[in-house]
Amino acid sequence: xxxxxxxxxxxxxxxxxxxxxxxxxxxxxxxxxxxxxxxxxxxxxxxxxxxxxxxxxxxxxxxxxxxxxxxxxxxxxxxxxxxxxxxxxxxxxxxxxxxxxxxxxxxxxxxxxxxxxxxxxxxxxxxxxxxxxxxxxxxxxxxxxxxxxxxxxxxxxxxxxx
Amino acid sequence: xxxxxxxxxxxxxxxxxxxxxxxxxxxxxxxxxxxxxxxxxxxxxxxxxxxxxxxxxxxxxxxxxxxxxxxxxxxxxxxxxxxxxxxxxxxxxxxxxxxxxxxxxxxxxxxxxxxxxxxxxxxxxxxxxxxxxxxxxxxxxxxxxxxxxxxxxxxxxxxxxxxxxxxxxxxxxxxxxxxxxxxxxxxxxxxxxxxxxxxxxxxxxxxxxxxxxxxxxxxxxxxxxxxxxxxxxxxxxxxxxxxxxxxxxxxxxxxxxxxxxxxxxxxxxxxxxx
Numbered sequence: 001x002x003x004x005x006x007x008x009x010x011x012x013x014x015x016x017x018x019x020x021x022x023x024x025x026x027x028x029x030x031x032x033x034x035x036x037x038x039x040x041x042x043x044x045x046x047x048x049x050x051x052x053x054x055x056x057x058x059x060x061x062x063x064x065x066x067x068x069x070x071x072x073x074x075x076x077x078x079x080x081x082x083x084x085x086x087x088x089x090x091x092x093x094x095x096x097x098x099x100x101x102x103x104x105x106x107x108x109x110x111x112x113x114x115x116x117x118x119x120x121x122x123x124x125x126x127x128x129x130x131x132x133x134x135x136x137x138x139x140x141x142x143x144x145x146x147x148x149x150x151x152x153x154x155x156x157x158x159x160x161x162x
Numbered sequence: 163x164x165x166x167x168x169x170x171x172x173x174x175x176x177x178x179x180x181x182x183x184x185x186x187x188x189x190x191x192x193x194x195x196x197x198x199x200x201x202x203x204x205x206x207x208x209x210x211x212x213x214x215x216x217x218x219x220x221x222x223x224x225x226x227x228x229x230x231x232x233x234x235x236x237x238x239x240x241x242x243x244x245x246x247x248x249x250x251x252x253x254x255x256x257x258x259x260x261x262x263x264x265x266x267x268x269x270x271x272x273x274x275x276x277x278x279x280x281x282x283x284x285x286x287x288x289x290x291x292x293x294x295x296x297x298x299x300x301x302x303x304x305x306x307x308x309x310x311x312x313x314x315x316x317x318x319x320x321x322x323x324x325x326x327x328x329x330x331x332x333x334x335x336x337x338x339x340x341x342x343x344x345x346x347x348x349x350x351x352x353x354x355x356x357x358x359x360x361x362x363x364x365x366x367x368x369x370x371x372x373x374x375x376x377x378x379x380x381x382x383x384x385x386x387x388x389x390x391x392x393x394x395x396x397x398x399x400x401x402x403x404x405x406x407x408x409x410x411x412x413x414x415x416x417x418x419x420x421x422x423x424x425x426x427x428x429x430x431x432x433x434x435x436x
Contacts, residue, residue, distance in 0.1 A: 011213075014210075015210070015213055015214060015217065015278075018210065018214060018277075018278030018279055018280060018288065019214050019217045019218065019221075019277065019278045019279075020217065020221065022279065022412055022413075025412060028412060046175075047175035047178075047179070048174055048175045048178050051175070051178050051179050051182055052178060052182070054182075055182040055185070055186065058186075059189075060206070061280075062189075063202060063203055063206035064206045064207070064209070064210040064280075065210075065278075065280025065286055065288075065322070068190060068284050069189050069190070069193045069203070070185075070186045070187065070188070070189025070190035070191075070193055071186075071190060073182070073185070073186040073189060074182075074183060074186035074187065074190065077179065077182035077183060077186060078179070078183065081175070081178075081179045084175070116190065117329050121350070124350045
């Protein structure tokens with residue numbers, strides 16, 4: 001049941017990112033909702049499972065978008081592992097810590113993508129990555145601030161407390 | 163055996179990460195050939211296209227009044243422009259006949275809606291036309307403002323197109339006024355650069371850049387952008403030319419896929435015009 005919920009969430013997120021996230025774009029920079037969803041999965045599931053879920057989700061995203069196959073699979077696996085480090089996060093850190101780790105994950109994602117896109121000046125990568133990271137973390141903080149009681153219970157009851 | 167299972171248990175998380183990274187890297191380096199992933203990717207595009215299509219319709223519903231007003235205004239302007247072009251076309255036909263240049267290229271356009279976009283790595287969009295509408299890989303994709311990109315993958319009813327703003331995209335272009343040729347590639351933000359233009363070549367700010375037709379993929383004359391900055395480096399062989407694209411890639415809703423027909427003799431064209 002849990003995995004069906006994850007699969008549905010990811011399909012909705014992919015659809016949202018591909019079709020209407022441009023409405024939220026500021027000078028070409030859109031928030032990565034997929035990273036926010038993966039943050040929740042990582043906090044509930046831990047490193048091993050969120051790495052696997054990130055890989056499967058990224059691979060589907062690659063296929064659906066017809067981009068470089070394997071690129072999203074790579075970034076989402078690494079990010080899934082990263083979020084898994086913070087499994088069992090306490091709700092006392094319900095806004096700032098999620099915002100910070102989402103920002104760092106978005107930076108990791110953007111730098112990994114930049115490795116496979118030729119001839120991008122480092123300054124451009126840095127600027128767009130930081131701006132996209134700030135935007136995604138702000139969106140992430142809002143979403144985590146409004147997470148339901150049961151969702152926070154699932155995070156806190158996860159195996160390895162942070 | 164138990165030592166091995168202890169090891170895998172202790173390092174399970176790291177092992178999963180290493181395997182996921184290795185598989186992903188293998189896919190990046192060896193899995194991106196058309197022959198390997200063509201059918202799977204076409205299936206995924208078809209699936210996403212089907213899901214995204216109702217979302218597109220919902221979005222259109224909210225924009226329909228504004229779009230209608232803009233289109234009416236554009237239509238009035240285009241009718242005036244078309245009348246001028248028609249005159250020029252017939253004049254051109256007569257002159258070509260006099261000069262003995264008997265062959266003209268003819269194009270068909272396949273309309274398609276932009277259902278979705280992907281901005282990670284390769285910039286692509288998903289279009290609502292596929293193999294059943296005769297859309298094939300490498301066909302040029304254009305909008306009213308110029309070249310948008312080219313078809314990268316086709317499913318039965320949906321396809322994906324690589325955008326001009328993708329870093330791997332190159333197109334042979336020329337400056338419309340002075341006929342100076344170069345290579346256009348995207349740089350950053352909303353601008354690209356014109357490469358391989360000699361430092362003495364005649365290029366000025368405000369010049370319009372169009373496709374040159376030197377590449378077999380893109381027909382000549384498709385709008386690319388407007389020159390916004392020209393810098394001549396005294397020691398260099400080439401100029402640094404910055405070009406602002408005319409297409410607004412953040413607001414793409416409908417595009418046309420250009421189907422290039424075989425050149426046809428001009429007398430047949432004349433008959434069809436008559």
